[in-house]
Amino acid sequence: MDLRDNRRDYVQARLTRDSLLADPMAQFKDWFAAVLEHGGLPDPTAFTLATVDQHHRPHQRIVLLKEMTDSGFIFYTNHASAKGQDIAANPHVAMNFAWLEMERQVRIEGTATKLNAEQAESYFRSRPIGSQLGALASAQSQPIASRTELEAKYLELEQKYQTEPVPKPEHWGGYLITPSRFEFWQGGRYRLHDRFEFKQDANNEWQITRLQP
Known part of the structure; x- marks a missing residue:
C-alpha cells in the first residue's frame, strides 16, 4: 500500500489576521456555528482529548463536547476511567x-477541573435512559471477559430500574477545560496553511x- 500520493490541496478559504476576533472563545464559537450551519458534518462536537499519565506517557481518545461557557469547554466521563x-x-x-470537510482545525491547551456534583x-x-x-x-477502562458479560449487566440494570430513576454512578461526572492557548488552522494551497496562535x-x-505552516 503506497500512501505517498494520497493527498489533496486545500482551496476553500483563507484566514487573515484582520478576520480574527480578539477573543479566542468568540472566534471558536464563530467557527463552531459555521460547522453547524454547514450541515452534513458527522459528529461536529467530537474532539480528540489528549492527556498525560503519571509516567509521562501520552494518551488520546475522541470525546464529545457538551457545553461551552465563558470559562471553557465541558465534557462528561467516568472519573475512574x-x-x-x-x-x-x-x-x-x-x-x-x-x-476537515471545511479544511479547518482548532487546537486548544488548558487545564481540566472537575465539575461539582x-x-x-x-x-x-x-441523558437518554439507555445512556444512563x-x-x-x-x-470504564477496566478489563471484562466478554461483551456478553457487559450486555448481561446492562439487561439486569434495565430490569431493576424500570420504575425508578437510574442512580448516577459515584465516579461519573464532568470536567471543565479552562483554555490557556488556542491555535486556529485553515488549510491552504501548496501546504501554505494559515495558522494563528x-x-x-x-x-x-x-x-x-x-x-x-
Missing part, C-alpha cells in the same frame, strides 16, 4: 477539533501570533 486517572495525576490537557447530576438526568444505564453498567500573557490577556 483512564482519562480520569490521567487528569487526576496531571490536569494539563489538549484538545483538537478537526473539521450538582452539575454532573443535572446533566446525567438529561450504560454508564452504570460499565466500569492565541496565547495568554502575564496579564492574562490574549496575544495573537501568525505561525508558519
Whole structure:
C-alpha cells in the first residue's frame, strides 16, 4: 500500500489576521456555528482529548463536547476511567477539533477541573435512559471477559430500574477545560496553511501570533 500520493490541496478559504476576533472563545464559537450551519458534518462536537499519565506517557481518545461557557469547554466521563486517572495525576490537557470537510482545525491547551456534583447530576438526568444505564453498567477502562458479560449487566440494570430513576454512578461526572492557548488552522494551497496562535500573557490577556505552516 503506497500512501505517498494520497493527498489533496486545500482551496476553500483563507484566514487573515484582520478576520480574527480578539477573543479566542468568540472566534471558536464563530467557527463552531459555521460547522453547524454547514450541515452534513458527522459528529461536529467530537474532539480528540489528549492527556498525560503519571509516567509521562501520552494518551488520546475522541470525546464529545457538551457545553461551552465563558470559562471553557465541558465534557462528561467516568472519573475512574483512564482519562480520569490521567487528569487526576496531571490536569494539563489538549484538545483538537478537526473539521476537515471545511479544511479547518482548532487546537486548544488548558487545564481540566472537575465539575461539582450538582452539575454532573443535572446533566446525567438529561441523558437518554439507555445512556444512563450504560454508564452504570460499565466500569470504564477496566478489563471484562466478554461483551456478553457487559450486555448481561446492562439487561439486569434495565430490569431493576424500570420504575425508578437510574442512580448516577459515584465516579461519573464532568470536567471543565479552562483554555490557556488556542491555535486556529485553515488549510491552504501548496501546504501554505494559515495558522494563528492565541496565547495568554502575564496579564492574562490574549496575544495573537501568525505561525508558519
